[in-house]
Amino acid sequence: MDELLHRLHLEAGRSCGRDSTCGKMRPYSSEAEALRAADAHNRWTERRHDVEPYPCAFCEQWHIGRVMSASELEELITRSASGGE
16 A cells, blocks of 8 residues: 555544444454455455455554545545534
């Protein structure tokens, strides 16, 4: 993951809170381990959307979640900072 996306994921996670970004998510000890899990999930034909690894600002491990672009993460951070979601 490039440096900008890494930073945005951490900032978005802190903005959204532990329950949304860490709470019940399975922790992976490395980005590579989370990427393998994401790849396996993305091959599943019943999935609602593709997922990708993201760093967790709370447990300092990795989780997998919906693929989000830098602009989506920035919008989420802005909405959270202004009190809306």
